[in-house]
Amino acid sequence: MLLSHLKITNFRCFGEGTNSLDISLKRGLTAIVGENDAGKTAVVDALRYALGTTDQERCRIEDSDFYGEDTSLQITVQCQFSVAPDERGTFVEYLTYSKDNSEDPALYVNWTAKNAGELHGRPYRHAELNSGRDGDGPSLAPEVRELLQVTYLKPLRDAEQALAAGRGSRLSQVLASTKAVTQSGANYDPEKPVDPTTLSVRGIGDYANALLERQEGVKQAREGIDEHLANFSLKGEVGGSDIRVGGMSGSEEARLRQLLEKFDLSVTRKGRSGLGTSNTLFMACELLLLAQEGEISRVLLIEEPEAHLHPQKQLRVMKALQILAEEKGIQIIVTTHSPNLASAIDLNNIVVLRNSHAFPLAKNFTMLSESDYSFLQRFLDVTKANLFFARGVIIVEGDAENILIPTLAAILGLDFTTHGISIVNVGGVGLSRYARIFQRTNSAQTNGRVFDIPVACLTDMDVMPDCAPVLLEKWKADQAWPEKKGRRWRAKRDFGSNKQQVDAALLAERQSKEAKVSGQSVKAYISGEWTLEYDLALGPKASNGEFTGALAEDVFIAACLAENDDDIHTENSGKTVGSVEESAVKGFVALKQESTPADGCTPQEVLASKIYTKFAKGNASKPIAAQYLAQRLISRFEKKEITAESLRQSLPKYILEAIDYVTGTVSLAPVQGTVGDGR
Numbered sequence: 001m002l003l004s005h006l007k008i009t010n011f012r013c014f015g016e017g018t019n020s021l022d023i024s025l026k027r028g029l030t031a032i033v034g035e036n037d038a039g040k041t042a043v044v045d046a047l048r049y050a051l052g053t054t055d056q057e058r059c060r061i062e063d064s065d066f067y068g069e070d071t072s073l074q075i076t077v078q079c080q081f082s083v084a085p086d087e088r089g090t091f092v093e094y095l096t097y098s099k100d101n102s103e104d105p106a107l108y109v110n111w112t113a114k115n116a117g118e119l120h121g122r123p124y125r126h127a128e129l130n131s132g133r134d135g136d137g138p139s140l141a142p143e144v145r146e147l148l149q150v151t152y153l154k155p156l157r158d159a160e161q162a163l164a165a166g167r168g169s170r171l172s173q174v175l176a177s178t179k180a181v182t183q184s185g186a187n188y189d190p191e192k193p194v195d196p197t198t199l200s201v202r203g204i205g206d207y208a209n210a211l212l213e214r215q216e217g218v219k220q221a222r223e224g225i226d227e228h229l230a231n232f233s234l235k236g237e238v239g240g241s242d243i244r245v246g247g248m249s250g251s252e253e254a255r256l257r258q259l260l261e262k263f264d265l266s267v268t269r270k271g272r273s274g275l276g277t278s279n280t281l282f283m284a285c286e287l288l289l290l291a292q293e294g295e296i297s298r299v300l301l302i303e304e305p306e307a308h309l310h311p312q313k314q315l316r317v318m319k320a321l322q323i324l325a326e327e328k329g330i331q332i333i334v335t336t337h338s339p340n341l342a343s344a345i346d347l348n349n350i351v352v353l354r355n356s357h358a359f360p361l362a363k364n365f366t367m368l369s370e371s372d373y374s375f376l377q378r379f380l381d382v383t384k385a386n387l388f389f390a391r392g393v394i395i396v397e398g399d400a401e402n403i404l405i406p407t408l409a410a411i412l413g414l415d416f417t418t419h420g421i422s423i424v425n426v427g428g429v430g431l432s433r434y435a436r437i438f439q440r441t442n443s444a445q446t447n448g449r450v451f452d453i454p455v456a457c458l459t460d461m462d463v464m465p466d467c468a469p470v471l472l473e474k475w476k477a478d479q480a481w482p483e484k485k486g487r488r489w490r491a492k493r494d495f496g497s498n499k500q501q502v503d504a505a506l507l508a509e510r511q512s513k514e515a516k517v518s519g520q521s522v523k524a525y526i527s528g529e530w531t532l533e534y535d536l537a538l539g540p541k542a543s544n545g546e547f548t549g550a551l552a553e554d555v556f557i558a559a560c561l562a563e564n565d566d567d568i569h570t571e572n573s574g575k576t577v578g579s580v581e582e583s584a585v586k587g588f589v590a591l592k593q594e595s596t597p598a599d600g601c602t603p604q605e606v607l608a609s610k611i612y613t614k615f616a617k618g619n620a621s622k623p624i625a626a627q628y629l630a631q632r633l634i635s636r637f638e639k640k641e642i643t644a645e646s647l648r649q650s651l652p653k654y655i656l657e658a659i660d661y662v663t664g665t666v667s668l669a670p671v672q673g674t675v676g677d678g679r
Contacts, residue, residue: 001087001107002027003047003299003331005080010067012042013356018449019067023351023358028325029332031345033388034353035420040335043353044152044301047333050077050111050129051299052145053152054177054289055170061113061125071123074114078135081107081148087296090147093138094131109148110135147296151286155303155335159278163265163285172260174289182256202252205259209248218243275308280317291328298330306338311382318344343385347376347437352388357449359440367439367519375433384424384434391420392662393455395435397428399623401458401532405659407630408651411637412644414663421662431457435522455522456658459513460531463506464491467601468530468609472616477599525658533559533615533622535652536629537608547604550650552611553588554636558629559614560584562621565628 008014008021021039032040049059066073083091088105095105108131116126129145131137140148162170175181185200188207199207212218222243230239248255267273267281283302290298305321306314318341325332336342342350348362359365363373387393396402402425406416416423426434438451469475469491475482484494495505510526517524527535537555539548564580567573595607614620636642648656659665 001084001297002082003079004082004106005078006043006047007076007078007080008043008046009076010070010073011046011075011077012065012067013037013039014042015067015356016073019356021356021358024360024362025331025333026349026362027329027331029322029334029345029349030351031342031349032333032335032351032353032358033337033342035389035391036337038353039356040353041155041303044303044333044335046077047079047150047299047301048152049113049127050079050109051297052149054149055152055173057152061127063123065113071115074112076135077111079109079111081109083107090296091144094140094144096131096133096137106133107131108133108135108137109140149297150299150301151290153283153286153300153302153305155307157279157282157307159275159282162282163278165262165264167261169261169264171263171265171285172257174285175260175263176257177289179292181260201259202256205245205248205255209245213242213244276310276313279308280313283317287324287330290330291324298328300330300332302332302334304336304338305334306336306341311340314338314340315344322346322349337389339385339389340382342388343380343382347373347380350388352451354451354453359451361437365440367436367441368433369436372433372436375430376437379426379430384426386422387424387434387437390422390453392422392664393438393453394421394423394658394662395431395455395457396423396425397431397459398532399425400626401425403623403626404532404630405458405655407633408647408655409659409663411633411642411647412656412659414659414665416663419663431459432517435517435524438522439520450520452521454662454664456662457517457522457524458654458658459517459524459526461506461510461513461527461529462490462531463495463509464489464530465599465601465605465609466491466493467599467606468612470599471606471609471613523658523661525654525661528652528654531612533625534608534612535654537611538604538652539650540653546602547608548650549604549607550646552592552604552607553585554629554632555625556588556591556611556614557581557584558625558632559611559618559620560587561628562625563614563619565621565624 003025006021006023006025009016010020014021021043023043032043034040045059048057049061061075063069063071066075083095083105088095091107094107096108097103097105110130110132111127112130112135113125113127116124118124129140131140164171181201185203186198188194188199188203188210190210194207196204196207222241225241225243226239229241233239246258248258250258265281265285267277273281283305286300290300305317309317321332321334322345324330334341347368350361352359352361361368363370368376394405396405402423406423409416409421424434435455435457438453438455440450464472469489470477474487474489481493484490492502492506495509496502513526514524528540529535529538533555537549537552539550539552542548560583561568561577561580564575567575568577568580591610592607595603595610597603598606601609615622615625633642633647637644637647642650
């Protein structure tokens with residue numbers, strides 16, 4: 001059987017109509033991810049309430065289980081099962097068939113709960129379990145309910161207690177339901193010769209009990225008791241006693257249970273096992289039962305399988321669960337907060353819960369193509385998988401942006417940690433692939449909703465000002481302009497012979513870049529001119545149309561520090577951060593004086609281009625320069641040399657818009673078309 005569909009109404013964070021939860025589930029493993037209070041535990045508990053659990057734990061309905069705690073509502077949980085042909089006979093009277101028999105019959109399990117007044121002064125909640133697509137079929141018999149029970153592992157489970165000997169222990173329940181324990185071996189027959197190695201578990205218990213009864217010391221003790229008992233008895237009373245192991249005079253089932261409750265389970269190592277090892281042992285124990293052939297319902301619910309496990313063990317456990325689910329036909333549903341686990345799970349098997357709505361990432365539900373799934377399966381690692389748990393996401397293409405943008409946001413008073421923002425560095429490739437994770441093709445699963453997680457994709461325009469090719473020594477002014485074919489760079493003059501033509505062509509280029517990424521709650525933010533470093537040095541345009549270059553000196557100093565980073569950190573080199581900064585300040589003054597109009601570029605464009613040559617031609621590492629620039633801006637902010645408002649006036653517009661968007665500073669309305677010019 002396959003639990004193929006789940007619908008939850010009026011239960012905790014899930015309401016009715018468009019606010020209900022409607023989710024399809026897959027074979028194998030399904031991982032439900034999302035931030036706290038998104039509804040992950042509510043999904044698991046709804047299944048527990050509706051189907052029951054193999055540990056027979058009672059689920060009591062509380063006021064807080066009702067949507068909005070409105071106890072006048074009726075809670076409904078509908079589970080739809082796909083039933084294999086050889087299983088249909090078991091559920092024949094409960095199956096629902098389509099009118100034209102065009103679909104395979106399905107089993108619908110409808111659990112409803114509502115208040116039914118008070119009983120003995122306490123609230124009484126009435127629950128029913130009925131079949132049928134509309135809940136109007138026969139009520140499920142107890143033996144059928146037992147077949148549908150799920151196995152449940154709590155998020156903060158006490159694995160040691162569950163695996164310890166004791167009355168009603170979980171280990172004894174698992175072993176009592178395991179065919180290898182209940183069906184292997186022979187019963188003990190006192191009239192036949194005994195080979196203990198051929199006996200069943202119960203047979204060994206009966207045999208041990210018989211041996212104990214005949215043991216000489218026990219026999220003598222019993223005779224002594226009988227002697228005293230005779231002295232207490234009246235004439236004609238039947239005397240005599242039996243000494244035997246407790247519980248061994250009951251039914252066969254009771255005798256087996258008594259024996260199994262004396263078992264405990266631990267790993268074969270010296271010393272006490274840690275919580276992580278105990279938890280993996282507990283999961284292994286539960287899987288022993290679920291992996292049995294012939295089991296009808298094989299649904300395992302695990303909340304936070306990462307509990308007490310270090311990262312490498314988490315990956316190992318998740319890989320093993322996925323393989324086992326496929327090979328043994330076990331349906332496993334996990335909830336997790338771990339990016340480590342999320343990165344190890346097939347993207348098709350992830351469901352993101354967001355504001356009480358489920359967003360499956362399986363094929364046909366996202367804008368991802370077949371090649372996107374293959375690409376992301378290779379490159380969606382733990383550093384990127386945190387996007388599944390974020391309230392907003394910024395996707396960048398380099399280490400410099402990854403380092404610098406969170407610092408800029410913090411100075412602006414929009415700290416990413418406070419706002420729950422994840423920044424994902426895709427390393428220059430696949431930006432649009434990651435963006436399509438958040439774009440839906442089928443909104444029926446979410447009642448017409450799209451992901452409302454704001455996603456900003458930052459990318460470079462990659463068009464040089466016309467003065468840059470000479471400064472970067474890619475072209476000499478006395479030579480003919482090189483053909484586009486065979487070169488990997490572009491300048492503005494490639495787009496037209498006059499400013500009007502260039503502006504129109506660049507606008508079309510920008511719109512084309514945006515169209516490849518933007519859609520729904522995903523927006524593309526493209527650098528206004530060339531690259532991050534160039535645009536930071538150039539600054540935004542002032543009211544007079546000139547670029548401000550307010551951060552040009554800071555970018556230049558950071559580039560100089562990056563060039564000298566090895567010497568700064570080498571003892572006795574004679575260079576320190578302070579000495580390099582002092583020299584860089586003088587160098588910037590000279591560089592600014594040398595930056596005169598050239599090739600149609602303004603002095604500020606020439607200055608920014610010369611600063612960028614330190615990255616393109618020199619030894620300045622962009623990530624290291626970003627670190628120095630971040631530190632410098634923080635220091636200047638703490639010294640009150642800059643403020644949040646002055647920094648806002650100094651930054652390129654596309655960076656500000658991206659930070660504002662993901663932190664909710666501007667409207668989160670889905671994008672219909674293109675964004676602004678990014679300047």
